[in-house]
Amino acid sequence: MPELPEVEIIKKSLQKNVLFKKIDNVLIKNRNLRFKIQRNLKKFLIGKKIINISRKSKYLIFHFKEDYFLIIHFGMSGTLHLIKNNCIHQSNLSFYKSQTLPKKHNHVELIFSNFKIVYNDPRRFGFFKFLFSYDQLKLFFKKVGPEALDSKFNFGYLKKKLQSKEKNIKNILLDQKFVSGLGNIYVNEILYYSRINPYTKGKYINDYKKKKIIKYSKEVLRKAIKRGGSTIRDFKNAKGNIGSFQNEFKVYNRVKKNCLREECNGKIERVVISSRSTFLCKYCQK
């Protein structure tokens, strides 16, 4: 689920529903995520009021008084569910189309006065991390590159950083230390819009293409946010609002379909780059 646009949607939804609310209780059902949930997380959170909710690339951040922070990462399969009065509130918060909370893999419940939010993560690649100061927060994000939507991710940055890169451009854009917030779906899309072959080494990306990468990175992400993000997996008992950007994919998941550029007769192919699915039209991505 969680590339930058999806986390942004979750953030907005939380801002509507849980901002300025106090955490009354915390249930930790399963500590095993990418990193084991801190022993004292419950103690840290109980009684604290959420005074701000922000997002940095794919990370969601709860802010508390006195520079305490909770960072949530959703990995591959993390979802948040807002549950009011014993039923699931139909908001963007729930990325599952089902109306019931998943029975398995609920790891953490944050309980408020008349609702709770539940973190579910079957594959356990996500994590919760509680931080105790602004310095810790800064340190944490030191290892993360500029966010794709940030003005720091610009032509000059690419010019400097791509110069001697031997790596292919697809892996470069997926590297969160290089630029953060992009995942497999959006990198596929961005390279299609930019007419760049994903195998192209960083050092061979010319200035014209660099500008395209910057332009379309921002454009694709902004549009995806507008559409409420992308939802790949369709659950059968479907109801509820989820993202629609998947309907606008140009290459992702479009194997053997026609290239959507009018002047192009190519077909979309699937190849594997560093064991990740890669979709491209070899005719217009050079």
Next chain:
DNA sequence: AAGAGGCCCTGATAGC
């Protein structure tokens, strides 16, 4: 220092 590859997990689906 940079890059490649293995690995952490569960669940859905395709193919036999």
Next chain:
DNA sequence: TGCTATCAGGGCCTCT
């Protein structure tokens, strides 16, 4: 129907 293999939106760690 039931088995097996493959694939999935991420990123950390280790080795070279």
